[in-house]
Amino acid sequence: MRRIISVLMENEPGALSRIVGLFSQRGFNVDSLCVAPTDDASLSRLTIVSHGDDKVIEQITKQVNKLVDVLRVTDLTEGQHVERELMLIKVATRTEQARAEVKRNVDIFRGQVVDVHANNYTIQLTGASDKLDAFSSTIAQYTDIIESSRTGVCGLARGEKALRP
Amino acid sequence: MEMMSGAAMVVRALKDAGVEHVFGYPGGAVLDIYDALFAQDDVKHVLVRHEQAAAHMADGYARSTGKTGTVLVTSGPGATNTLTGIATAYMDSIPMVILSGQVPSMHIGEDAFQETDMVGCSRPIVKHSFLVKRAEDIPTAIAKAYYIANSGRPGPVVVDLPKDIVNIQESHPYHYPEHIHMRSYNPTVKGHGKQIRKAVALLAKAKRPVLYVGGGAIASGADGLVTELAEMLNAPVTCTLMGLGAFSGVHPQFVGMLGMHGTLEANKTMHNADCILALGARFDDRVTNNVEKFCPHATIVHVDIDPASISKTVNAHVPVVGSVDTVVTQVIEHLRNEDLSRQQELLADWWKQIEQWRGRQCLSYQKDSEQIKPQQVIEALYKHTNGDAFVSSDVGQHQMFAALYYPFAKPRRWINSGGLGTMGFGLPAAMGVQFAHPDATSVVVTGDGSIQMNIQELSTCLQYDLPIKVISLNNRALGMVRQWQDMIYKGRHSHSYMDSMPDFVKLAEAYGHVGIKVEHPDQLDEAMKRCFEHKDRLVFMDIAIDQNEHVYPMQIKYGAMDDMRLSKTERT
Numbered sequence: 001m002r003r004i005i006s007v008l009m010e011n012e013p014g015a016l017s018r019i020v021g022l023f024s025q026r027g028f029n030v031d032s033l034c035v036a037p038t039d040d041a042s043l044s045r046l047t048i049v050s051h052g053d054d055k056v057i058e059q060i061t062k063q064v065n066k067l068v069d070v071l072r073v074t075d076l077t078e079g080q081h082v083e084r085e086l087m088l089i090k091v092a093t094r095t096e097q098a099r100a101e102v103k104r105n106v107d108i109f110r111g112q113v114v115d116v117h118a119n120n121y122t123i124q125l126t127g128a129s130d131k132l133d134a135f136s137s138t139i140a141q142y143t144d145i146i147e148s149s150r151t152g153v154c155g156l157a158r159g160e161k162a163l164r165p
Numbered sequence: 166m167e168m169m170s171g172a173a174m175v176v177r178a179l180k181d182a183g184v185e186h187v188f189g190y191p192g193g194a195v196l197d198i199y200d201a202l203f204a205q206d207d208v209k210h211v212l213v214r215h216e217q218a219a220a221h222m223a224d225g226y227a228r229s230t231g232k233t234g235t236v237l238v239t240s241g242p243g244a245t246n247t248l249t250g251i252a253t254a255y256m257d258s259i260p261m262v263i264l265s266g267q268v269p270s271m272h273i274g275e276d277a278f279q280e281t282d283m284v285g286c287s288r289p290i291v292k293h294s295f296l297v298k299r300a301e302d303i304p305t306a307i308a309k310a311y312y313i314a315n316s317g318r319p320g321p322v323v324v325d326l327p328k329d330i331v332n333i334q335e336s337h338p339y340h341y342p343e344h345i346h347m348r349s350y351n352p353t354v355k356g357h358g359k360q361i362r363k364a365v366a367l368l369a370k371a372k373r374p375v376l377y378v379g380g381g382a383i384a385s386g387a388d389g390l391v392t393e394l395a396e397m398l399n400a401p402v403t404c405t406l407m408g409l410g411a412f413s414g415v416h417p418q419f420v421g422m423l424g425m426h427g428t429l430e431a432n433k434t435m436h437n438a439d440c441i442l443a444l445g446a447r448f449d450d451r452v453t454n455n456v457e458k459f460c461p462h463a464t465i466v467h468v469d470i471d472p473a474s475i476s477k478t479v480n481a482h483v484p485v486v487g488s489v490d491t492v493v494t495q496v497i498e499h500l501r502n503e504d505l506s507r508q509q510e511l512l513a514d515w516w517k518q519i520e521q522w523r524g525r526q527c528l529s530y531q532k533d534s535e536q537i538k539p540q541q542v543i544e545a546l547y548k549h550t551n552g553d554a555f556v557s558s559d560v561g562q563h564q565m566f567a568a569l570y571y572p573f574a575k576p577r578r579w580i581n582s583g584g585l586g587t588m589g590f591g592l593p594a595a596m597g598v599q600f601a602h603p604d605a606t607s608v609v610v611t612g613d614g615s616i617q618m619n620i621q622e623l624s625t626c627l628q629y630d631l632p633i634k635v636i637s638l639n640n641r642a643l644g645m646v647r648q649w650q651d652m653i654y655k656g657r658h659s660h661s662y663m664d665s666m667p668d669f670v671k672l673a674e675a676y677g678h679v680g681i682k683v684e685h686p687d688q689l690d691e692a693m694k695r696c697f698e699h700k701d702r703l704v705f706m707d708i709a710i711d712q713n714e715h716v717y718p719m720q721i722k723y724g725a726m727d728d729m730r731l732s733k734t735e736r737t
Contacts, residue, residue: 010349014284014296025289055476062473068293068313071349165348 002031003057004076004083004155007046007064008163011037015069019046022067028052028060032085032129032152043071043165047154049129071165076155083155087132088114089148090122091139101142109135120146129153166338171300171331172197173204174339175264178307180207181341184235186226186600187211188219192239193279194266197331211600211629214621216243218593220250221619223261225597228580229555231386233260233315234597240266240328241279245286249587251321252290256584257407258384260315262307262322263287269329270298283325292320300330300337312345317352318471319384352470356487356495363483364442364466365499371440373462373515374400377423380407380583381445381469387490388412388576391444394493397500399508401519403431405446406568407583414572415552420519421528424452425720426565429527429729429737432720434519435460436727443467445489448479449584458725468492527718527731528569536711537686539563539638543570546608546636549693554606554634555580555598559591559615562644565716567610589618592635596622599631606634606697613639613666623676626703634696635673635705640712641666648715673705683708 009015016035023030031049038045050060057075065073076083093099099121106113106123109131115122125135132150139145157163169177175198179187188211191199202210213219216238223234234254238244244265254261268277284294293313295306303326310322368374376398382391388411395402395418402412403423412419421428423435435441441463446452448467453459459479467474467481468489475484485492530540543566546554556571557580558564564581573579580598582590595609616637626633638644646661670680679702683692689708696704721728721736730736 014294017285018288021288059473059477066471066473068347068350 034152080158172201189237194240216246221593222597225594260319294323356492379446382411410573430522557595669707
């Protein structure tokens with residue numbers, strides 16, 4: 001089962017490598033990983049998308065929690081939450097028809113064209129991961145995808161729940 | 166504030182952390198630190214012959230005292246040589262601090278001479294690590310390292326020190342923190358009240374209880390409390406390989422070690438129990454055998470300071486996060502309100518059953534052989550040390566024989582590499598023990614394979630006058646490998662023997678020690694007596710034992726805990 005694990009940790013050098021190392025060392029899956037400092041610059045927030053049965057996920061959260069640099073760990077998928085991922089995708093727009101289809105789909109998916117070149121558009125799209133997947137597979141029916149880059153999921157619990165030190 | 170160099174800070178911080186012994190080896194990146202060591206007498210340095218041994222010495226020192234062991238090595242090969250020792254300590258949750266030199270900060274990443282990324286190399290086998298970047302951070306990093314190493318679930322901590330920050334030519338203000346507070350690190354020590362009540366309710370009504378005691382009981386100094394609890398409940402007690410001595414091996418309620426080479430009565434008691442109280446044990450694969458068939462009738466109460474150890478392999482019905490000493494104290498307090506007066510009567514059937522299993526005498530062996538039996542050596546060792554020695558062990562058959570035939574009445578007397586199974590651990594560990602307990606008897610039980618993995622330390626033993634007794638069970642083979650080859654590979658002894666054994670007696674003498682060779686059973690007692698008469702000398706006993714002896718009992722793979730071979734021909 002797909003899980004989104006959110007980790008609050010000290011923003012120290014080497015802290016990220018401990019998390020990444022832990023996942024490979026213990027054979028846990030990482031589908032995506034997203035990390036940046038928080039509003040408090042001494043803290044980093046990491047969001048890991050993983051999959052596994054309940055026992056595996058329990059071990060992941062416990063093992064991550066055990067790292068000395070880690071303050072808090074939570075499994076966002078246990079409750080109501082908001083998740084977002086950002087994708088930049090460059091698609092070929094050599095023909096008038098391709099340009100029109102791309103523009104139409106960008107509007108439907110509520111994306112933005114952020115760079116225009118004679119032969120391609122670069123599109124920015126935000127949403128849950130499956131929305132980004134859907135856009136990629138739809139656009140591929142009309143034109144060629146040249147390259148794409150995704151941030152990985154980040155998320156927050158809905159309502160009053162928060163991950164604070 | 167006092168001003169001093171980074172190197173002086175390292176040594177001063179060690180002193181402030183209460184360190185008395187450092188096991189190490191100098192080299193380019195730590196020359197400044199060694200210069201600072203030269204100028205003082207508070208911290209004693211022990212010069213080893215190989216850095217791996219330094220880590221095992223610090224480990225033996227830590228296991229036998231509960232204090233944190235300290236290692237000091239240079240960058241590159243000095244640091245990487247300690248990795249096996251660090252992994253050994255990590256697997257067995259032993260508090261250790263490893264100070265490693267590093268190339269100067271400005272050269273990190275340039276593949277400089279003797280550069281390795283020590284923090285990276287050691288990351289999967291440490292509890293935590295620090296790469297110190299400024300001299301003024303040294304005292305805090307060292308203070309934190311000792312605090313982390315010896316709190317919560319203990320473990321090794323690496324402190325990597327680039328050469329430029331320990332420069333003896335520069336001075337910086339020294340401040341050693343009195344208290345360490347880390348917002349991200351607060352181990353839970355006290356058990357949750359609700360969980361304690363659940364555990365007590367189960368224990369009070371259990372008809373076939375058992376206490377399954379691991380290394381966590383020793384780490385938290387809970388041996389007295391475990392005994393008190395066991396006696397209140399009149400419950401049988403089994404210890405893991407790491408837990409031996411946490412409950413006296415000569416106590417009538419002790420049913421022996423459990424697991425792969427556990428006693429029949431211990432494994433039977435576990436398998437048939439209706440309630441298992443696991444105290445600081447981790448349901449290791451060498452204990453459980455097939456987890457699908459593990460103890461089908463039992464409700465499991467699992468007490469451990471590390472939440473990640475609970476329900477990792479075997480699901481716990483009542484998890485209790487906390488240190489063994491604190492939680493057992495809580496349990497005892499609650500049990501005082503229960504009526505335990507009928508405990509003898511209630512468990513009468515259970516004990517009757519256990520006595521039947523004991524009646525099989527699973528540790529009996531042939532005593533009238535022409536050849537010396539390894540079991541017989543350990544029994545002779547027990548006799549000649551009055552059962553009161555610090556016994557370090559290497560890894561293999563001799564380790565299991567020592568664990569089974571030398572009952573430990575006290576904790577911290579049995580020093581062995583349980584989790585990692587590190588050959589070469591024994592001799593340096595026994596040396597660490599001897600440094601911590603100069604007047605005690607420090608013995609290493611080893612084999613002809615293991616001893617050769619760190620035999621160079623015989624030289625260190627002479628330098629520091631360590632009167633260690635090396636009991637080497639020489640079967641001219643890698644016994645445990647050979648046993649598995651006999652059992653599983655139809656006796657194809659692929660590379661499990663050495664054709665060119667040294668003359669160990671001459672070798673011991675060459676290192677300046679006493680060597681004694683024993684070849685016949687009737688020489689054993691007298692030779693052992695002679696060995697222990699040498700109070701001030703290291704004695705190397707090269708004892709030729711029966712090559713074909715196997716360690717029994719032994720669990721049968723994929724079976725339940727109590728599916729066991731009892732000898733080459735008998736099974737349960």
